[in-house]
Each structure stands twice: as structure tokens, then as C-alpha cells.
Amino acid sequence: MSLRERLQQNEILVAPGVYDGLTSAIASEAGFEALYLSGAAVAYTRLGRPDIGLTSVSEMTDTMALIRDRIDLPVIVDADTGFGNALNAQRTMRFYERAGASALQVEDQTFPKRCGHLSDKSLIPASEMAGKIAAMADARKSSETLIIARTDAIAVEGFNAALDRANAYVEAGADVLFIEAPRSGDELREIPQHFNGRVPLLANMVEGGATPLKGAVDLEELGYSIVIFPGGIVRALAKTAGEYYSSLKTNGSNRPFADRMFDFDGLNDRIGTKEMLAIGQSFEGKK
Numbered sequence: 001m002s003l004r005e006r007l008q009q010n011e012i013l014v015a016p017g018v019y020d021g022l023t024s025a026i027a028s029e030a031g032f033e034a035l036y037l038s039g040a041a042v043a044y045t046r047l048g049r050p051d052i053g054l055t056s057v058s059e060m061t062d063t064m065a066l067i068r069d070r071i072d073l074p075v076i077v078d079a080d081t082g083f084g085n086a087l088n089a090q091r092t093m094r095f096y097e098r099a100g101a102s103a104l105q106v107e108d109q110t111f112p113k114r115c116g117h118l119s120d121k122s123l124i125p126a127s128e129m130a131g132k133i134a135a136m137a138d139a140r141k142s143s144e145t146l147i148i149a150r151t152d153a154i155a156v157e158g159f160n161a162a163l164d165r166a167n168a169y170v171e172a173g174a175d176v177l178f179i180e181a182p183r184s185g186d187e188l189r190e191i192p193q194h195f196n197g198r199v200p201l202l203a204n205m206v207e208g209g210a211t212p213l214k215g216a217v218d219l220e221e222l223g224y225s226i227v228i229f230p231g232g233i234v235r236a237l238a239k240t241a242g243e244y245y246s247s248l249k250t251n252g253s254n255r256p257f258a259d260r261m262f263d264f265d266g267l268n269d270r271i272g273t274k275e276m277l278a279i280g281q282s283f284e285g286k287k
């Protein structure tokens, strides 16, 4: 089922953040129907840096291609600002689509962007963003590749201006709206009331960010169609990694940490080593 078809169902789509083949494989095994390739998660893990526009379109495209080679689920990919103007955004559309993206999320910040939950953001004019969305729609090979328009206006121009921008982005051809960082339960509630089912809405849950955290059931009830949990996996893994390395440094051995990690077979089971080797052998005429 395409992402577009899935969004016609009433049940909210929960897309966890991923950033490589391993996280995608594990998330897919956990039973999710779609994944979110988070720019923040790529910046955090590959660069060890904040989400402030440092990652390139090539790094994101490579990551998308690796994920597509590993799993079959629809992947929503973070395209940040499109990595420049409308022409850059078209190139990003072509790259991501070829790498296997099912949806691109593009935002109206100036370049270099910053995480929507950091302060001091700035925006391009709404008309320029509308042009970027139209340019991306023009560049896509398949109308099944969705354009998710994000506005960061709440923090910069206020709540009503964000709604105005979002309306303009739907006019320009956005398939889904992502109003970034509502600051209260009221704002979170008012967004679906305003759009009243006219366009699917995405909610973004960032642990410790500007928006009160809600679960998928509550967000579905409010009227959201998609919820992403983009950076949760990195926050979980970074905590474990810190504890793991300090335990190894202190103890000179992984024995005290053994019940918190896979052993050799455990990890191989997780990533399907046996099955893969068997496929390889079958092509070598050994079985």
C-alpha cells in the first residue's frame, strides 16, 4: 500500500525515527508500517553534531539508499530546506525519489536551518516557500511521492501566521502539513480544528522539545494522520552508549554489562545472518 493510500485510513500512522540500515531493520521488525529518516538523527549519529543544517543532500541520499536496500517499508525523508532554493529542492526531490523515498518533508526556514525546537530560527517569505513546493511537485517522477510542507512560523511569526503559511502551502501543492513545534496542548488541538480534515496533518514528538508530548492514540483523537518520533532512538542509544563505554573503561571488560547487550549470536539473529548466508550458498550451488 502506498503512503497516500495509507493516509486515507482513519488510524494514525506512527513513524519512528531511523538513521541507518540497522535502526531501519529493527524498527521494521518491531512492526511499524512506515519509517521517518530524520535529518537530526543523521546529524547526531554520523556527525556527532546538532541539527543545524550541517548535513548535506548527498549524505541524506546515501542514507536513504542504504535503508531502501535493507527494508521495504515506506520512508518519509527529511529534506530540511530542500538544501537551497527551488532548483536545489528539485534536485533533492530527484535524488531522494531515486533513492527510494516515499515522502519528502521540506520546511520554510532560511539556509542553514536549525532544529525546529531550537530558538533563533528565521524564515524565507511564504511566497518563496510556495514556489519551492510547486517546484518539487513539478520535479517528482511519481505523484505517489508525497510532499510534506513544514512551517516553522509559530516560533518566529506566531500561531496565526503559521496557519496562514500552511494554507498557502496546501494551495501550492503540499500533500501533508507539518506545523512545527506547537507550544501548548491548546495549539496542538487548534491545528486540526482549523484544517478540519482538509489535508493530512503530521505531529512531531521531540522528548524535551517545545511541544507537550502526547501518544499516538491522543493525537489520532485530535485529528492528526501521522506522528513521528524522530530523535527518540538516538536519545535512547546515546544514553546506553555512554553507560556502556564508561562500564568498559571502569571494568576493562564487558561482563558487568552482559545482560544489557546482545552476544554474538543474539545480534546475528537480529540481523538475519543465518538466512543471508543460506541465500548466498543457494546461489553458489552448495544447497
Ligand SMILES: C[C@](O)(C(=O)O)[C@H](CC(=O)O)C(=O)O
Pocket (backbone or CB within 6 Å): 037, 038, 039, 040, 041, 051, 078, 114, 115, 116, 117, 204, 206, 230, 231
Ligand atoms: C523533525 C526534525 O527536523 C528531524 O530532523 O528529525 C527535528 C527533530 C529533532 O531535532 O529531534 C526537528 O526539527 O523537529
